[in-house]
Amino acid sequence: MKSISEDNTVEKKLIDRVYWLTRLRWIAILGVVATILTASRFFRVSLEVRPLYSIAVFLAIYNGLFSWLMRHLQGRQMYGVIKALANLQIFLDLTCLAFLIHFSGGVENPFYFYFIFHIIIAGILLSRRETVILATYAAILFSAIVLGEQRGFLHHYSLLGTFAVSLHENFTYVLGVSFVFVSTLYIAAYLTTSISSRLHERERSLTKANELLAEKDRIKSEYVLRVSHDLKEDLAAVHTCVEPVQKGVTGSLNEEQMNLLSRATGRSKQLIVYIDALLEITKLKLTEKMEMSSFSVVDLIREIVESIGSMAQHERRTFEVQMDPGIPSMKGVRIYIQEALLNILKNSLKYTPEGGKITLRVQSDRSWLRVQVTDTGMGIPADDLPQIFTEFYRAKNAKALLKKGTGLGLSIAKKIVEMHHGKIGIESRLGQGTSVSLEIPLDL
Amino acid sequence: MSKILIVDDDADIVEAMRLVLEKRGHKVTLAADGNEGMAKARAGKPDVIILDVMMPGLDGFEVARELKRDSQTRNISILMLTAIKDKMGFDFQKEGVDPNWLPVDDYCDKPLDYELLLEKVDQLVRHKKN
Helix, strand or coil, X not given: CXXXXXXXXXXXXXXXXXXXXXXHHHHHHHHHHHHHHHHHHXXXXXXXXXXXXXXXXXXXXXXXXXXXXXXXXXXXXXXXXXXXXXXXXHHXXXXXXXXXXXXXXXXXXXXXXXXXXXXXXHHHHCCXXXXXXXXXXXXXXXXXXXXXXHXXXXXXXXXXXXXXXXXXXXXXXXXXXXXXHHHHHHHHHHHHHHHHHHHHHHHHHHHHXXXXXXXXXXXXXXXXXXXXXXXXXXXXXXXXXXXXXXXXXXXXXXXXXXXXXXXXXXXXXXXXXXXXXXXXXXXXXXXXXXXXXXXXXXXXXXXXXXXXXXXHHCCCCEEEEEECCCCCCEEECHHHHHHHHHHHHHHHHHHCCCCCEEEEEEEECCCEEEEEEEECCCCCCCCCHHHCCCCCCCCHHHHHHCCCCCCCHHHHHHHHHHHCCCEEEEEEECCCEEEEEEEEECCC | CCEEEEECCCHHHHHHHHHHHHHCCCEEEEECCHHHHHHHHHHHCCCXXXXXXXXXXXXXXXXXXXXXXXXCCCCCEEEEEECHHHHHCCCHHHHXXXXXXXXXXXXXXXXXXXXXXXXXXXXXXXXXXX
């Protein structure tokens, strides 16, 4: 049973291809006109140009109609209608080609080969049954013209004057050509639909494979979530049992006992931080709906500045905030945006030494919020920069400076920004500093 | 000397809390699940109940509501232990809870800061005396 998303892709592909057909037809019409002009003027072939140009005009009119119809239908899901229109278009194309051939020599005009292109196009767009029906129609049209002209039922518009022989009266010739022609049509119909159905099969299995992968990823994320919760529970218990002992609640400790217990609680605290970050990013990955609300950017920035400001002062670093006046409210998940900005600022704090400077620039234009965090920290090596947003990735110099670090701060920030349909970018020079810039739509 | 009842299924955390509270001079009784907790609350009439949320069987929410419904236990102060911020994304302390839905008197996040726990217990005990 096909899934809904599969149907939409197949439909969308059909609409795109039929649209492509209308565009192709404009080129074909130009070709017809050019051929008539070149043949009659340049090669001096004797042609009844009036009926030929009339057919070209007719083609232009109905292609214009179809183009308008296709544009009108492009938004809607009307698979059946689109298919019917595709059939109709090819039907009319075959009819016009038949008339063009009839008015320009019939069996004398090798352009009857072009019927094959229409059958190939039909094979790509339509089902095998529809393609064979159209091939049959083309066969009937062609046979009617060449046999009709041979028998004398139809007027023959000869290309005489150019070619001396009256091939059209020769039954054997006409029959031979008809046979080759008709067989080519059916073979083309069969071949194209075989290739086409194989392609469709491949498309379907790829779509299914992708869905399966997405599902597996989701299952994995839920597993990570469960395991992380369990790990956190145990770690919390470790911490709860050791901390009172360390703080002397169960009696005084000697130096060596204090020493080792401090190390133990320090490590368990670090693990809790690590697992919290892992839980955070896994939850973000699993979140499908976001609880959006309108909130004041100015208030949010003020809160962030307060918490970062005191941390920065702690090691004599300057923290400068440049906020444009009149920044409007934005729509999003406030705690997530706060977290993204805090993660970026905390990185700057971690990797900017004493005496350094961190600048937070906040601007907005009509529909975007732009935030930039620049620091004079140790920067990121050029070969680490392309991977810096990857989960758990830490640059070499970051690892050297601080052995502990989750490698998730920027990944979480990136995920949050992308969930808000925004963009995040980073520039850095080793030894000079780093600049992270965010662009988030004010309203989605 | 106040009576504290701890209702929590995590034996290790319970032991740590017991030690810490007893050192402080409180008298501590333990219950490993919601039903045992209700029974001991009715029998012992503690001053404060430290209640974990995630327990097998009757969970913390249900126990809290039951305690407040029962006239024998209505006046006991409830201190709830929560790690739910992670599981539900709900920060009890910041966002506040409808007291009818969750009738507890205070909360404490896990992993426990035992000094904060002692402070909150003391606060609840003092509040009761007044």
